[in-house]
Amino acid sequence: MFERRPTRQIRVGNDKTGVVLIGGGLEGTTPAPVSVQTMTAGYTYEIDKCVTEINRLAAAGADVVRVAVPERKDTEALAEILNQTSVPIVADVHFHFKRALEAVEAGVHKIRLNPGNIQDRDQVNAVIDACKDAGIPIRVGVNEGSIIERKDKEQRKQELGKFFEKGNIGGKNAMLLGLIIAKLEEYMDIFYERDFRDVAISCKSMDAAFTVAAYKEVSKRFDEPLHLGVTHAGPKETGAIRSIAALAGLLTQGVGDTVRISYANDPVYEVEDGLELMYSLGLREREGVELIACPTCGRIQVDLFTLVQEVRQKLADAITAPIKVAVMGCVVNGPGEAEGADVAVFAGNKRGIIYVQGERVANVPEHEILDRLLEECTIFQRKVLAGEAKLGEKVVEIVPPDPIGELGSGIDKIASGNVEKATGLTINKT
């Protein structure tokens, strides 16, 4: 487990939605698990569609959902949307501070402000006061290019930029980093002057390496919790790499308290990938199945790619216990690589052999693998929930056959329907 940077803690939500804690470790608080956020892709004023989308995202595991409120008709829809949903909602406000006031009035659970486009101090003060009265936090999101005017900003940017250049911080973007820190210092002063500390900070960039440098610098200078993200990361295929490169780099250094992965795609993927990142780094207790699958190679004789996708989908719907399931292409490396899995299937020559905690329970033709695997997972989950089986308990050790000996790949032997006898794949009860 990585040591988390101690921060102030903020609370998002209420009794109806459940309260999501973000950050912690200072002022007697305990660090909360890193939460996963996303944002709706549709129009907020289309109430029914917006509610449906929010509920889908909550069902996928989103801890917090953000909606854009660019117009009055969007904030007018908020009260009904809040009425029909049960996950904390953040109103994303750009350009007009009145949208923030209207959103607070409607009962939203958090406001996101962009210092780049709400700059007037009186307007910011009005939003701060409204949030203070309502007891809700604000995220200050300084993306590249967000600027608030002040006389000495340019001077501060130059000072910091030169300092960062000298220390090789921020690479070729040292001046940009200087500008972001200068803007953030200035904006946060408005909040501090009004004694409002219920704030989270983000400083997203499109560049993964710069994102890491910027958040690290912000983490040294501010004790507010940090909302991590790579902005405009692009389509899922490349955006995933860009986002995970930056977020994993920061999280493993203890920086980051809530994340949003952003894709030009269905936001459900943002939630799924955000959660998987938390599980992979051990930052959250896994909920649902952990799927292990081999990449396949020349030994494969079933359509493993299709099988893995189908297994993933079916198990996500049917299994809630964190069962480790392995889908392996053959018995050569499969048994060794699937060691530790609660349920495993080894495929080959149009058949699949299924093990539950190392004990073989079935040998079925390819077209029956999916249903049988699902059935075995369901039975195993029932046993786990009834206390009759324990997750991760290794009751049987599987010793794989020698792949270059007379056993070959084992494919022919699987076809014979008795892999243990024919291949020498031994099951040693412990």
Ligand code: SF4
């Ligand atoms: S488990 Fe078998 S099919 Fe899959 S990659 Fe390993 S050797 Fe190849």
